[in-house]
Amino acid sequence: MLGLLLIVLVVGALFALPSSGGRRQVQQRQQVSFDDAYADAKRWTDRLGSQVLNLSGNDAASTQAMADASERFNAASAGLADARTPKQAMLARESALEGLHYVNAAREIMGLPAGPALPELEGQRQAGRVTEERSVRQEDGTVVTASPVATEATPHYYPGGAVAGRPVPAGWYSTAWWAPAMMTGMWAASSMMFYSTMFAGMSGAASAEAFEAGGLGDAGAGAEGMGDMGDMGDAGGDFGGDFGDFGGGFDFGGFDF
Structure with a gap:
């Protein structure tokens, strides 16, 4: 009887262990989640980089706003370089979006179109x-x-x-x-x-x-x-x-x- 109980416990434990296929599926989902978050962050970072490269302020306020936008571009770029998880990629995305809000402020001061609405x-x-x-x-x-x-x-x-x-x-x-x-x-x-x-x-x-x-x-x-x-x-x-x-x-x- 004791032997039978041990066999049942061992078999139950084996079934409770995740299969290698299950682990691969989890890893694949995690990778897809990270890839999506990274791509989204890179899209906004690239857009910010283009603005920083091509736009300069023409007074104290717009110059300051563009300086802050440039700093946020550096933050987003560094964040992307270090990102290993979706949350880290989202932090980089937030930096890029903040930089684009600074750009829009600078553009408004200079009388330029703000461009598409930002999240x-x-x-x-x-x-x-x-x-x-x-x-x-x-x-x-x-x-x-x-x-x-x-x-x-x-x-x-x-x-x-x-x-x-x-x-x-x-x-x-x-x-x-x-x-x-x-x-x-x-x-x-x-x-x-x-x-x-x-x-x-x-x-x-x-x-x-x-x-x-x-x-x-x-x-x-x-x-x-x-x-x-x-x-x-x-x-x-x-x-x-x-x-x-x-x-x-x-x-x-x-x-x-």
């Missing part, structure tokens, strides 16, 4: 956009200005979306105030006060409560989520762009209008 960035709809010009003065006298349109005082464009899991509304800014969080994947504790002061009650922009809650665009933790933009640096190495001048070190304490 939304991760979290772009939730982040909203700047709908009125507003400035916040810091204790050190530094003024951060947000505007719905490009001006001499607001040459830094952001297409809107999730940065380190928190919303940054689409618009034009006097400085790239989101850049430290984009590079490090972390927001300063005082950023909540800054966001609330800048965007409180602004129609169209994500609420201060949404900023405080975080988790925007997350599909998981760490590298698993687009909201955690710390990994975007891995896709593009140095997210330096033209973010050297942050103005006042971003000590976001003590604001007034």
Whole structure:
């Protein structure tokens, strides 16, 4: 009886093991998924590369937007070179799409057609956009200005979306105030006060409560989520762009209008 039971258990275990054919099917599906994601990312990256190569800005705002587009092209290209999974390819795609949004902003400033509509960035709809010009003065006298349109005082464009899991509304800014969080994947504790002061009650922009809650665009933790933009640096190495001048070190304490 015991021998028969052992035979039944062994046979059951053998049937429970995936066959080599089953493993090959899984591997084939995974490869097809990666190939599709890679091809899609490469398509957008190539389109961005063509724009970066053939278009130059003609004023401060459009030049800055094209510089940011070029940086995103470098990020997308590096991400594709390192991509080994569909998710990594999707990160490269997001970099390329963000770059194309910068290109469209530059083209709009220069009076050129924006071209075909682009897919939304991760979290772009939730982040909203700047709908009125507003400035916040810091204790050190530094003024951060947000505007719905490009001006001499607001040459830094952001297409809107999730940065380190928190919303940054689409618009034009006097400085790239989101850049430290984009590079490090972390927001300063005082950023909540800054966001609330800048965007409180602004129609169209994500609420201060949404900023405080975080988790925007997350599909998981760490590298698993687009909201955690710390990994975007891995896709593009140095997210330096033209973010050297942050103005006042971003000590976001003590604001007034």
